[in-house]
Amino acid sequence: MSAKLNIFITGATGYIGGSVVSCLLKHPQAASFEITALVRSAEKAEKLHTLGIKTVLGSYTDKDLGFLTKASANADVVFAIADSDVLPAAHAILGGLKIRHEKTGKAPILIHTSGLAIIMDDARGLHGDHKVYSDLESEALNAIAESVLHRDVDISIVAADKAGYVKAYLITPGTVFGYPSGPLVDLNIQNKHSIQLPYIIKPSIARKQGAYIGKGLNTWSAVDVNDTADLFIIIFDAAISNSPAAGHGTEGYYFAENFEYTGLEAAKTISEKLFELGLASSPEPNAFTQDELDKNFGSFWTLLSTNSRAKGDRGRALGWAPKFGKEEFLANVKEEVAFYANELKA
Numbered sequence: 001m002s003a004k005l006n007i008f009i010t011g012a013t014g015y016i017g018g019s020v021v022s023c024l025l026k027h028p029q030a031a032s033f034e035i036t037a038l039v040r041s042a043e044k045a046e047k048l049h050t051l052g053i054k055t056v057l058g059s060y061t062d063k064d065l066g067f068l069t070k071a072s073a074n075a076d077v078v079f080a081i082a083d084s085d086v087l088p089a090a091h092a093i094l095g096g097l098k099i100r101h102e103k104t105g106k107a108p109i110l111i112h113t114s115g116l117a118i119i120m121d122d123a124r125g126l127h128g129d130h131k132v133y134s135d136l137e138s139e140a141l142n143a144i145a146e147s148v149l150h151r152d153v154d155i156s157i158v159a160a161d162k163a164g165y166v167k168a169y170l171i172t173p174g175t176v177f178g179y180p181s182g183p184l185v186d187l188n189i190q191n192k193h194s195i196q197l198p199y200i201i202k203p204s205i206a207r208k209q210g211a212y213i214g215k216g217l218n219t220w221s222a223v224d225v226n227d228t229a230d231l232f233i234i235i236f237d238a239a240i241s242n243s244p245a246a247g248h249g250t251e252g253y254y255f256a257e258n259f260e261y262t263g264l265e266a267a268k269t270i271s272e273k274l275f276e277l278g279l280a281s282s283p284e285p286n287a288f289t290q291d292e293l294d295k296n297f298g299s300f301w302t303l304l305s306t307n308s309r310a311k312g313d314r315g316r317a318l319g320w321a322p323k324f325g326k327e328e329f330l331a332n333v334k335e336e337v338a339f340y341a342n343e344l345k346a
């Protein structure tokens with residue numbers, strides 16, 4: 001039996017996952033890790049091999065997910081950081097971890113990525129008045145309906161933890177922003193951009209003015225991508241050392257957040273940058289019309305204008321100390337405006 005800690009990671013080339021891989025590569029115990037990453041392209045696989053990372057080729061959307069079960073059955077720790085919402089993929093990973101448990105008698109570790117949409121309301125940008133949930137409110141969080149975004153997968157994972165064959169931790173970020181760095185960025189195989197910001201930035205560039213939904217009063221929690229990766233590593237360290245301080249399963253939501261921003265603040269920042277770039281006639285934002293909302297987002301606009309307000313108390317109790325706040329967020333929004341303005345011009 002290998003003395004190495006076998007780690008399987010999905011989403012390794014993503015904004016969050018790539019940042020986690022970079023942290024694992026420079027972890028004090030890195031020499032004892034055998035890392036295998038799921039990838040969707042042979043080209044990215046080859047580049048990961050240069051970092052000493054093994055790969056499995058496949059997609060969560062493949063018909064046969066046996067490769068996920070097999071890779072998870074070989075893992076002591078699985079980081080699931082690809083698409084949060086593919087239930088068959090979650091089942092395939094859990095199936096593999098169950099096999100691992102039967103083989104070793106130990107409960108392997110699953111660190112899964114959920115999202116703060118689990119606590120959103122339906123404000124449509126009209127107010128910011130929504131409960132701020134702490135991740136310590138386990139009873140309330142476990143009672144959230146299966147129909148809410150991310151919850152079908154989360155519920156399956158918590159049930160597996162309850163059944164005792166896996167120890168499951170659910171990292172749950174708000175809007176993730178900031179600049180990843182490290183070997184995967186250097187190899188040009190990691191996504192370097194927030195997946196949430198372009199939803200509002202791209203249509204703002206097209207309409208030549210920053211825009212909010214409703215009154216722009218909806219409020220979201222946000223967190224830097226490197227701070228998010230730090231939280232993954234703090235949970236990983238606690239889990240592999242069997243720390244009783246790290247809750248799991250029904251006590252396993254870890255909210256990743258460090259401050260809040262409103263739709264209006266984001267829109268104002270986008271408008272100011274567009275004005276500075278000579279791409280808007282005013283630095284002031286205004287509201288998307290209903291026609292614009294329907295055209296740009298379809299029914300998705302209601303999700304973009306929710307409140308989702310959180311306190312990540314559980315990670316902080318383990319020593320997580322996120323460093324980057326609103327100032328860095330607004331600066332990042334401006335950089336992303338410049339990036340997409342350039343990209344859309346090309």
Ligand SMILES: NC(=O)c1ccc[n+]([C@@H]2O[C@H](COP(=O)([O-])OP(=O)(O)OC[C@H]3O[C@@H](n4cnc5c(N)ncnc54)[C@H](OP(=O)(O)O)[C@@H]3O)[C@@H](O)[C@H]2O)c1
Binds near residue numbers: 013059081085172175
């Ligand atoms: N970023 C946020 O603001 C945020 C906030 C809350 C929750 N989350 C959740 O966290 C997860 C990761 O987010 P991210 O920002 O890191 O996203 P990302 O930058 O788009 O990265 C996604 C990663 O997953 C891989 N991937 C995507 N679809 C896949 C599939 N069908 N099968 C296998 N691999 C797949 C991608 O591989 P390729 O390199 O091949 O594309 C990439 O490595 C997402 O599920 C997201 O919902 C993100």
